[in-house]
Amino acid sequence: GQSLEQPSEVTAVEGAIVQINCTYQTSGFYGLSWYQQHDGGAPTFLSYNALDGLEETGRFSSFLSRSDSYGYLLLQELQMKDSASYFCAVDTGGFKTIFGAGTRLFVKA
Amino acid sequence: DGGITQSPKYLFRKEGQNVTLSCEQNLNHDAMYWYRQDPGQGLRLIYYSQIVNDFQKGDIAEGYSVSREKKESFPLTVTSAQKNPTAFYLCASSNRQEPTDTQYFGPGTRLTVL
Numbered sequence: 001g002q003s004l005e006q007p008s009e010v011t012a013v014e015g016a017i018v019q020i021n022c023t024y025q026t027s028g029f030y031g032l033s034w035y036q037q038h039d040g041g042a043p044t045f046l047s048y049n050a051l052d053g054l055e056e057t058g059r060f061s062s063f064l065s066r067s068d069s070y071g072y073l074l075l076q077e078l079q080m081k082d083s084a085s086y087f088c089a090v091d092t093g094g095f096k097t098i099f100g101a102g103t104r105l106f107v108k109a
Numbered sequence: 110d111g112g113i114t115q116s117p118k119y120l121f122r123k124e125g126q127n128v129t130l131s132c133e134q135n136l137n138h139d140a141m142y143w144y145r146q147d148p149g150q151g152l153r154l155i156y157y158s159q160i161v162n163d164f165q166k167g168d169i170a171e172g173y174s175v176s177r178e179k180k181e182s183f184p185l186t187v188t189s190a191q192k193n194p195t196a197f198y199l200c201a202s203s204n205r206q207e208p209t210d211t212q213y214f215g216p217g218t219r220l221t222v223l
Binding site: 004008030031033040041042043044045048050087089091095096097099100101102 | 140142144149150151152153154157159165167199205208209210211212213214215216217
């Protein structure tokens with residue numbers, strides 16, 4: 001079957017750095033995306049990695065290792081507004097994207 | 110402003126009733142999707158459409174139906190055959206010409222079966 005594994009919850013303090021890991025097992029792989037979702041809201045796109053390495057966008061960075069079927073999202077200088085759920089998602093091609101169950105991030109003052 | 114709209118935001122339905130959820134986009138995207146989200150879970154694909162007048166079943170299509178008569182619109186009908194329809198429903202669209210698999214989501218419809 002196809003599956004994505006990510007931690008269910010992570011807690012960190014304001015100003016800190018947090019890493020959310022994602023391992024995947026899918027029949028096809030074109031790229032790994034990350035989405036942020038606040039409670040009751042819609043997911044919003046954060047990043048996409050098609051090739052190995054680190055992509056940086058402001059305070060957020062995303063990493064991919066295709067050989068390890070592994071990626072992570074790195075959030076720096078955490079702010080209270082970063083408290084949300086974060087989903088990794090695999091683009092398997094053919095218009096089908098597989099989403100992980102999400103990691104709920106709690107940022108404490 | 111371009112984007113995706115879904116209506117209504119909250120919907121209550123009695124058991125045995127069909128209900129249709131609206132999804133409209135003005136992003137000029139060919140591809141549109143419907144997902145279901147249950148508490149503490151990820152998004153599961155119900156149906157997707159690559160182009161007008163074409164749509165494909167996703168992973169959990171049973172009890173649902175869709176149509177794609179216009180590029181802008183992709184309504185989802187939750188039928189009485191869906192055994193556990195209470196959930197948060199999200200519509201999305203994407204431009205498959207983009208190098209990234211970016212999906213743009215609507216605000217969602219929370220359906221509750223009474």
